[in-house]
Amino acid sequence: MALRPSKFKQDDGLSLIGRSVRVAGLIQYEDAAGQTVTRYFVAEPSGAPALVEETAAGFTLLGSFPGDAPPSASGNSVSVMGEKYALKGVRKLTLLGSAGQIPGGPPRSDLLLSGEFSGSMGAVLREMVPGVGTQIFYLLRQLRADDVLSNDEIASRLESGRREAETRGAAEPEEAPVQTKIQIAVLAAIAVLVIAALAYALTAGAP
């Protein structure tokens, strides 16, 4: 199935919470309501890669947990170091397609069950592929609109900032012109006077 339009495409540059990253790969799902869910794997030359999810509600950063100490799930709750998270909702995501580099390789199934758990410390996502025993946990962090900006949006902001600065600069009065011309004229007049006086003084000594 072909990928649906999303805000970013593979290899697009973007700003994620102030840092410049590139879309290394993306994977797209459709939820039960027919809404598109796009996940971007973003990378930068240095620094840890990140997973960002785009839905109709906005962007969310999906933070991973250590492989050797994952949260524990029990029924409708998840526990992280004793902190409890209760099930808030489940999404049944159907794979639409993928592009670029996907960590862990291409999806092994067309179906993904994604359960969101919320607690006093935020929200945790628990995902599993039906028929496969493994489950993956993510720490969710809702991003603000200006946390994820495309290069065009950044350029537009820079341009508006430049125009604003220009307008401010034009409004400021220019510095008073230096009175160099008057100074030069005075200096030249005195020089002529002095040279004449010196010439007279030197020739006056002649018998």
Added chain:
Amino acid sequence: MAADTTTSSFPPRRSLLGIGGVAALALVLALGAVLEPIDAEVAAEGCAALVLLATLCYGLLRTPFGARLTDANFIAAQLGATYLVLAWIAFRLEAALPAVTALYLMTMLYGALQLDRPRLAIVGAVAFVAHLTALLVLRESGHLVNPRAAWSQLGGLVLAYAWSAYAAGVVLRLRARLAEAQRRLHDVGAEARERATRDGLTQSFNRGYVIEALEREIARAERIGKPLSVARVDLDWLGALNEAHGHLAGDVALRTFTQAAAGALRDVDVLGRLGGKEFLILMPDTDLSGAVVAAERVRGAVAREAVPEFEGRRNLSCTVGVAEHKKGENARLLLGRAEAHLNLGKAGGRGRVVAEKR
């Protein structure tokens, strides 16, 4: 120290102009003697006086005494003495007044460019009084052959002195402006360098610098086989603080956090802001257990800092994820592991240090 510097730069820089000036004056006197406008005896006396003057100045310049003075090169004193010699020559040889006038002009220009206004005024006054005295004595003794020429030469010299002082003032102002422009350029350069490596709000290192430092430290750890640990730190509840008290309170919290964290670290550790409320600490030559101790120290120092009360909280809090570099591991993987432990700490209640299991 200053005396050492002046002694080490001696003699070429400090005495070249003085020696050159004396030599030029002596040459003019010698030429005057050869071409006859100046009496040979007077020229010899003048040369002897100039040599005496130069020797005296040389001796003073050799001592560190001058280094303590604002006019360390005795320029005003040298010029004053030179004018006295010239007045004496004028007195001894009234017929050679035009030649003396040329000598005055030579020294005048040099003095105007080297001296500040008060010294220039004093030296000018000395020259005027000395020359005037010579002319008055000549007149009183009836030896002033051409009074009209002598007085007009004195007037011309006064005018020339005033003009050269004014012209030199313009040059000195331009020089001062140039020095100011250079100083500002230097400041702008320093600020640009600072901005390139520092975070504007917290004054900790910025993301670019700290990531570059991490790559450098990884290469060093690989080369010398010493441990390297990193800690990813997240300032807790900053969003809630911003909402309760505004972004200025959040900015104060970030600055307070940075100061507290930096104070709890060693000089060799590097603290940098990755962005938003996330920070990275590099701990060279530190294994995981040492890094956990340091991270706890940071967490404790931060937790002692008060903030305006919000949601029942009165102190800052931070969560720390710690990881030790593994052989062959690059910066991305190391940061990823530290971030995973940070996420674990955040989801597990915040205000804690979480490290990988050994």
